[in-house]
Amino acid sequence: MSDTSSRSDDGENSPGAACPPDPDGLPVLGNVHALAADALEFYERRAAERGGVARYDVFDTESYLLTDPDAIRRVLVDEHACYVKGEMPREQLGNLLGDGLFLAEGTRWREQRTAMRSAFFRERVDEYGDAMVEHAQGAAADWDDGDVVDVHEAATEYAFAVLAESLLGDDIERERETVRAAAASITERFDMRRLTSFLPEWIPTPANRRYRRRLDALRGAIEDLVAERRAAGPPADPGSADDLLGTLVAAAELGALDDDELVDNAVTFLFAGHETSALGLSYTLHALATRPDVQDRVREEVAAFDDDPTPAEVRDCPALTAAVDEALRLYPPVHTFFREPTEPVTLGGYRIPAGVVVSLSPWVVHRDDRWWDEPETYRPERWLHESSSGEVSVGDDTSGPAVGERPEYAYFPFGGGPRHCIGMRFARQELRLATATLLRRVRLEAVDEDLTLRASANTRPAGPVRVRIHELDGETATGDDRVATGDA
Numbered sequence: 001m002s003d004t005s006s007r008s009d010d011g012e013n014s015p016g017a018a019c020p021p022d023p024d025g026l027p028v029l030g031n032v033h034a035l036a037a038d039a040l041e042f043y044e045r046r047a048a049e050r051g052g053v054a055r056y057d058v059f060d061t062e063s064y065l066l067t068d069p070d071a072i073r074r075v076l077v078d079e080h081a082c083y084v085k086g087e088m089p090r091e092q093l094g095n096l097l098g099d100g101l102f103l104a105e106g107t108r109w110r111e112q113r114t115a116m117r118s119a120f121f122r123e124r125v126d127e128y129g130d131a132m133v134e135h136a137q138g139a140a141a142d143w144d145d146g147d148v149v150d151v152h153e154a155a156t157e158y159a160f161a162v163l164a165e166s167l168l169g170d171d172i173e174r175e176r177e178t179v180r181a182a183a184a185s186i187t188e189r190f191d192m193r194r195l196t197s198f199l200p201e202w203i204p205t206p207a208n209r210r211y212r213r214r215l216d217a218l219r220g221a222i223e224d225l226v227a228e229r230r231a232a233g234p235p236a237d238p239g240s241a242d243d244l245l246g247t248l249v250a251a252a253e254l255g256a257l258d259d260d261e262l263v264d265n266a267v268t269f270l271f272a273g274h275e276t277s278a279l280g281l282s283y284t285l286h287a288l289a290t291r292p293d294v295q296d297r298v299r300e301e302v303a304a305f306d307d308d309p310t311p312a313e314v315r316d317c318p319a320l321t322a323a324v325d326e327a328l329r330l331y332p333p334v335h336t337f338f339r340e341p342t343e344p345v346t347l348g349g350y351r352i353p354a355g356v357v358v359s360l361s362p363w364v365v366h367r368d369d370r371w372w373d374e375p376e377t378y379r380p381e382r383w384l385h386e387s388s389s390g391e392v393s394v395g396d397d398t399s400g401p402a403v404g405e406r407p408e409y410a411y412f413p414f415g416g417g418p419r420h421c422i423g424m425r426f427a428r429q430e431l432r433l434a435t436a437t438l439l440r441r442v443r444l445e446a447v448d449e450d451l452t453l454r455a456s457a458n459t460r461p462a463g464p465v466r467v468r469i470h471e472l473d474g475e476t477a478t479g480d481d482r483v484a485t486g487d488a
């Protein structure tokens with residue numbers, strides 16, 4: 001493992017520390033061609049060739065891929081005050097997310113985060129449980145026995161419906177089409193499989209014009225809703241609101257957000273919380289389809305509920321939780337995110353200047369065989385075998401390091417430290433409730449065993465994620481004393 005001595009341990013930031021080896025990219029372009037061809041493969045190869053701190057260049061921007069979990073912890077937790085999100089995400093997302101939570105820095109970020117915290121407390125997130133279950137039932141309503149469905153498409157529709165309702169409450173009925181059109185345009189705009197997504201937003205391509213028009217419509221609709229809610233008397237405090245927009249309005253009334261930031265944050269939730277969850281659910285369902293034994297074990301857990309699953313019930317399902325956590329390990333929806341040191345720092349024994357890009361990649365670290373046995377295999381049992389009782393084991397596979405034996409930041413699908421994903425509890429509950437609801441109704445069979453993924457803003461599938469549906473009649477049923485039997 002590489003040196004992980006901390007900045008404070010190094011006195012004056014280790015003035016004698018070496019610089020990481022130079023990149024091997026082309027003049028002017030740097031390593032852009034390799035990144036554009038296949039960023040996931042590029043990051044993995046670079047880490048394998050260059051170790052814990054791997055230099056690469058994006059045009060003239062110095063970038064350092066960090067793959068040592070202890071160094072990642074220092075950036076995100078111990079020394080987070082020495083880093084900002086920096087220019088790169090702002091250049092890409094600034095026009096969309098403005099000064100919302102995702103991009104805000106310093107005091108503005110802290111005030112916003114404090115004001116919004118209560119919207120993600122457990123009791124509040126539990127209240128979204130019914131919508132999470134109902135929309136999962138709706139997603140499966142048209143599925144017939146033997147159908148081959150694209151679970152990515154279904155999960156995208158699902159996550160959109162859940163987030164839109166959680167954001168706007170009953171008002172979504174009125175604004176659904178405006179929000180849906182804006183969400184689709186945002187996804188299209190940041191889809192790096194389309195060459196036009198590399199063009200700056202001010203170039204009037206049809207996609208850019210559509211994007212701008214729909215985003216303006218979304219912002220206008222949110223402004224109207226905010227005005228109506230203010231007129232009706234906003235909730236007294238952010239924690240008592242019925243939906244996320246109510247939290248934002250209450251936070252603005254308390255002075256924690258100005259009006260532009262309020263709208264920026266509504267857009268931020270839509271952007272940050274819908275595609276990521278959709279990807280997590282797609283990959284969970286696909287992975288379970290490739291592991292019928294694990295799927296049966298999870299179904300046994302969730303078939304035991306008397307009625308539709310509740311947030312508290314699914315929290316208490318070790319095999320279901322392991323199935324989701326393992327999908328987020330193998331296919332982290334956010335493959336890489338970035339920080340910028342505001343002063344020179346020492347990481348992995350190397351001196352890193354201020355103002356460069358430090359890249360943190362769950363994709364690379366989650367597939368590092370120092371921490372993960374058979375890293376490229378979907379094995380939820382790795383999350384269970386450290387259990388002393390053994391009751392919760394799935395299968396007999398107990399090889400590889402147990403959870404407690406790995407460094408904490410060998411697994412960080414939701415980031416870490418003060419800026420970890422504020423929607424983490426919401427997302428994990430959503431993934432568990434949707435998976436539980438679906439497995440109580442259908443059995444999933446893989447059509448394509450392997451997934452081909454592409455790095456876009458997130459880790460997207462290269463094509464449809466196809467799964468064959470089998471209705472459970474005569475196999476496993478739910479809600480009464482019928483239990484999983486035999487090979488599903």
Ligand code: HEM
Pocket residue numbers: 101102103113268269272273274276277280332333334337338412413414415416418419420421422423424426427
């Ligand atoms: C499986 C689903 C999700 C994944 C994998 C995910 C992942 C992440 C990651 C890695 C970060 C940290 C980025 C960084 O430090 O630069 C983040 C931040 C964030 N996420 Fe999520 N996210 C998910 C779902 C959600 C949901 C459902 C919401 C909202 C309802 C949300 C809202 C946010 C926001 C606002 C931030 C910025 C937080 C801050 O800077 O204080 N995310 N997410």
